[in-house]
Amino acid sequence: MTRIWCIAGMIFALGATATAQDVSTDDVYTCTSVTEDAERLACYDTAVGRLQAAEAAGDVTTVTRQEVEQVRQDSFGFSIPSLPSLTLGKSDDQSLKEMTLPVKAVRGNRGNLVITLENGQIWRQTDSKALRNNGQTEAQIYEAAFGSYKMKLDGGIAFRVERVK
Incomplete structure (x- = not known):
């Protein structure tokens, strides 16, 4: 019987040399269906060992929901096609459509x-609306048609903008 476990352990160990693409938490979850205690423990040890090795190599990392949300907010206004893959398994549309942020500075005048926002984002007006720089304190930015963005300063008139930084 011990020989069978050694062979099984060697098979699991050989599987652990697979590429990082083959490492996932699904391997750990699969172990819950193993009914024999010793086999289940061997399964967990192998799966966790592979995850630890991938994490140590930098191939796998853990990201919290808060970190994902921060990335979504920081990237608001930029076109990043791979960003929706960070939805943490949510199937409904959780994309960020609007943000209201404090204004740090407004430069320029009349169109x-x-x-510049307090969080470091820089937006530039792209339409020709004649707006005045009156020391605004709050910017509401929201998605408009065809992937463009509009901004209102202190609840004023909406104007088209693009994110510069």
Whole structure:
């Protein structure tokens, strides 16, 4: 019987040399269906060992929901096609459509505004609306048609913007 376990252990160990693409938490979850205690323990040891090795090699990392949300907020206004893959398994549309942030500075005048927000984002006016720089304190940015964005400063008139930084 011991020989069978040694052979099984060697098979699991050989499987552990697979590429990082083959490592996932699904391997750990699969172990819950193993009914024999010793086999289940061997399964867990192998799966966890593979995850630890992949993490140590930098091939796998753990990301919290808060970190994903921070990335979504920081990237608001940029076109990042791979970002939706960070939805943490949610199937409904959880994309960020609107943000309201404090304004750090507004430069320019009359259709040529550059708005710097407290979080470091920089937005530039792209339409020709004549808006005044009156020391605005809050920017509401939201998605408009065809992937463009609009901004309102202190609840004023909406104007088209693009994210610069």
